[in-house]
Amino acid sequence: MAYWQPKPKIIKQKFPNQHISLYRGFAELINGEQIIEGKVFINISWYPSPNINFKFIYLCGDMFDMDNQDELELKLTELVPQYRLKIHISNSTQWGNNKNKLLGHLREPCIQGRTDNLASVVFHVPNFWWFNICNIFNHEDEEDEFVAREGWLDFDGQFIFDYGNWHIVLASLDNCFDIEELLKSEGGYGITHICKIEHIDNTPFTLDEAYNIIQAFIYYLSFARGIWITPLLVSGFDSEGNQVLEEWRNPIIEANSWQDGCSWANNDSTEIVAAFAGFMEKWEDPVWRNVIQNAIQWYIESLKHFNGYNTSIILMQSALEKIAWTFLKINEYVNSDAFNGLKAYGQIKLLLKILAIPLEPIEEYPEINKKAKEFNWKDTVAAITEARNGIIHPPIKPSKSQIASEALMQEVFQISNAYLLNSLLKLFDFPYI
Structure with missing residues (x-):
């Protein structure tokens, strides 16, 4: 297991509730046989809860029928390959300089790349609390030599959760403490952590299999944190650490704005790890x-x-x-x-x-x-x-x-x-x- 891999794009905000840009460029708005060219801005926005929305701008002279949105799509023409997104328009207004502005959200995930034969997946986590400690312990390999258990990208704070064949690393981002201090005073949402999931024996897995463990892990983190948190921007990597997947998906759990004092776990100890295996045993029991x-x-x-x-x-x-x-x-x-x-x-x-x-x-x-x-x-x-x-x-x-x-x-x-x-x-x- 190459502990320094993968090396994903790391999202850092300068301040809470700062939107995260996913795409800005030319696009085509398509409804059946009707096509309008314009420019689109796709972002992760935060209110009323984290979601992926878009703003599409086009010239007023172009008439567009929005009564039937069943076939409505956005074609992102600057991506290679080009992608079509099923969308819903929630608002239409006239903008300055003889332009129209359409606002809306994605109706289904945008999956760029492959969803099978993944060696690891990575996603970001908002509104978890800062920690700068690790449960990185050495262990002996088959030749009785001590080898490092982890040390992903040299993050100062890492909690490692192992269960069955799954190996999960939750790491505090470098600016997590500063963002948390702002969240305490301002509230809202901030990207605080990044998470890696892979198999202990390095065997590949699919995106669907990854989401099974992601959902369980997010429930556990939400329980530990005392508010709902959610995974954002899942990306997948091959065994060489190359990114082979990027997914834009509205969160699988509706996350909560920042709140203090809700967690049962102490952020200066690794005790949060101690209940994870027992939680997973109950989670995998169909009765429980x-x-x-x-x-x-x-x-x-x-x-x-x-x-x-x-x-x-x-x-x-x-x-x-x-x-x-x-x-x-x-x-x-x-x-x-x-x-x-x-x-x-x-x-x-x-x-x-x-x-x-x-x-x-x-x-x-x-x-x-x-x-x-x-x-x-x-x-x-x-x-x-x-x-x-x-x-x-x-x-x-x-x-x-x-x-x-x-x-x-x-x-x-x-x-x-x-x-x-x-x-x-x-x-x-x-x-x-």
């Missing part, structure tokens, strides 16, 4: 994949409690119940009838007990502690399930004491978040809890 996808979706969305905690609490406890249902039945701790006989309190508490997750002490949460004494809540599991019940099944004429304060709901959120996060990490065999 849907559960893991839903649980991560609900976990990430629950962190966006901008307008109160009610939705977040419902999402987290739904995730806990779905995990409990699957885990307890697969491992035959209970049968369906026994599980159905348990209320949410019993389901979650049994799950936490078997996973050896200690209960949060009720006395450390003053608002919950007061309510627990009033309503005889046994522990913090009872507190969060009763609070959730109060959201979904509120009393018709609540007394003053039954109205949950924002401070109480914040404590319920904190406990629910801790139980869901620790349950997921335990399922992924994370050793540090």
Whole structure:
């Protein structure tokens, strides 16, 4: 495995939300037999979320029928070979100097090059956090000589994830720290990392096979980061490090704008790597994949409690119940009838007990502690399930004491978040809890 390969184009932004130019040049707008010549600008833009869009400019004297867009294409005449893109026009305006401007987006990926017999693929990642450490360890080869495990392009920060025959390197770009500082103050999107994926035994693979592992890895990174991130600009390389593929695709996951403080992993340690193999084992299990996808979706969305905690609490406890249902039945701790006989309190508490997750002490949460004494809540599991019940099944004429304060709901959120996060990490065999 040639660790210095490949040497891809590296995208660096000077500031957040700076668009990334993919093509600017002459093009033909084609709708059936009608063709108009003009100039097109194709960019990665960021709002409302990362996407590939275009701006096509042509002379006003050229009339163009846009009522039927089913056959609408852009032909990029300056590429070799020339490529046709299926597009959708969302806006048309008259521009200065007797010109028209059409705005729109791609309807399908633009794949330039081959999609099979790939030795590695590379893509960029926005809005992940900066790190300058590595888990690059030496190992002995068959002749008992120490050889470097990695060291791709001398990036200072590299996390290496291996699973099965897949070898994944996530690296901080040189300007990642500066972009992150700007993102913290301005928000939005910034390219922060680059990722390489290849086979450990150097065997080739297809783009479809690459996307199977990319989707799993992006779900894992989003879980670790606490917001949705997405792969951008996948490129493919042969065994000699030559680029043989470039793909322009609208993101497979709708990414989130920058947020602080959402990650369970520490950016000055390599502990993020420790849960990846366990995550992949669950991901590849046909029973568990849907559960893991839903649980991560609900976990990430629950962190966006901008307008109160009610939705977040419902999402987290739904995730806990779905995990409990699957885990307890697969491992035959209970049968369906026994599980159905348990209320949410019993389901979650049994799950936490078997996973050896200690209960949060009720006395450390003053608002919950007061309510627990009033309503005889046994522990913090009872507190969060009763609070959730109060959201979904509120009393018709609540007394003053039954109205949950924002401070109480914040404590319920904190406990629910801790139980869901620790349950997921335990399922992924994370050793540090």
